[in-house]
Structure formats: C-alpha cells, structure tokens
Amino acid sequence: MASNDMKSANDTYAGFVGLVKWGTIASVIVAAIVVLLISS
DSSP, X not given: OHHHHHHHHHHHHXXXXXXXXXXXXXXXXXXXXXXXXXXX
C-alpha cells in the first residue's frame, strides 16, 4: 500500500513541477512582450 501511495505522490509532484516550469516560461514570455510594447 505504501508503494502505491509513493507512486501517486511522485506523479503529483512531477505534475506540479511541470506546471511550475511551463508557467514560468509563459510568464517570462508575457513579461517580455509587455516590456517591448511599453518601450515602443
């Protein structure tokens, strides 16, 4: 039972890390676009 719980926890953590990674990339892109729009 503990093995199954650990696999579930690892899957959840991997999903969270992936979400944070792509969220960070998207935020940087949006920030760069905003800076370019403001500076022009």
